[in-house]
Amino acid sequence: MSKADMFRALHHHRVPGDPLVLPGPWDAASARVFAEAGFPALATPSAGVAASLGHEDGQVPADEMFAAVARIVRAVDVPVSADVEGGYGLAPKELVERLLETGAVGCNLEDSEDGVLKDPRAHADWLAEVRAAAGDRLFVNARVDTFTCGMTETDPAVERATLYVAAGADCVYPIGAPPEALPLLRAGIQGPINVGALTDEGPSPAELGARGATRITFGPGLQRRATRALREIVAGLRR
Template identity: 75%
Template sequence: MSEVDTFRALHHHRLPGDPLVLPGPWDAVSARVLVDTGFPALATPSAGIAAALGHEDGATPADEMFAAVTRIARAVEVPVSADLEDGYGLAPRELVERLLETGAVGCNLEDSQGGVLKDPREHADWLTEVRDAAGDRLFLNARVDTFVRGVSDPEQAIARAALYIAAGADCVYPIGAPADVLPLLRVGIQGPINVFARPGEGPSPTELGELGATRVTFGPGLQRAAMAALAGLAPRP
């Protein structure tokens, strides 16, 4: 079984309360630590990598992001998915080829740009082109940004998710969805659902799985917790 097939299989036949938990490494060292802890796969956070490289979230140049993902993927022997934000304006085929060159097996692609939601049908058409270029070589996680862009109606998230799944997305990611909305999303979305969690805050991954999450990611949360721990450990001047 190929690495992408292994990664895809991890998303299916999950029991309630047993979501796939994918921590987010921001460099090669953190990736190795997380794999040594026992996680079967990883999902890089764009915000975490941006911070590690000295950029604001959303301001990492594409070349630097792909280089960072390459270092992480080469450092471990488990599948790695990469957060590629809105695709950096790259044509679908170039985006796919550059991602495959990193060694990653999947990616997040969000449906907003500059804080503004994209037209969902146009975005679905673009995702179709990405899927056509990738074939079955990549796992596509389509981020749905309605909740983080001020649209609280879950039906709009469900409608976007349906378009993206029809376009070939393997999973959808309604980032920022309130926990009490997850059962409704689970009923309305025909496919795996990625849910964002905050380390040590709010519902646990197990609880999110019981509410409908297929997989749980943390964005830059683990990095921020690690930096807080470092600040506490560092000797005072």
């Protein structure tokens, strides 16, 4: 079984309350920590990687992001999925080729740009092209940005998710969805659902799983928490 097949299998036949938890490494060292802790797979956060490279979120040149992902993949034996934002303007075939060159087995792809939602049908067509180019070699996690773009109802998220699943997405990620909305999203969406969790407050991964989450990611939360811890350590050195 390939790593992509292994990664895909981790998303299926999960029982409520037992979601797939995917820590987000921002460099090779953090990836090794998570893998050594026993997590079966990892998912890079674009904002965390950007911080490690000295960039603001959304400002990382494509070559730097792919190189960073490749270093993370090389550092561990477990499958790694990569957050590649909106695809950096690359054609689907080139995007897939660049991802496969890093060794990644999956990707996050956003459906907004600069805070503006893309046309859902056009985006679904683009996702279908990515799926066709990737075949079963990549697990496609289609981000749904309705909540972060100011919409509060679940219907727009469900409508977009339905289009993306029909286009071949393996999983959908209604980023920013409030925990109380998860049962409605679960009822309206076919297939795995990615939910973002906080690292120090809010519902636990198990609680989010019980509400309908298939997998849990943390965005840049772990990188930012590690940075806060490092600041505390450094402050102690100056006393």
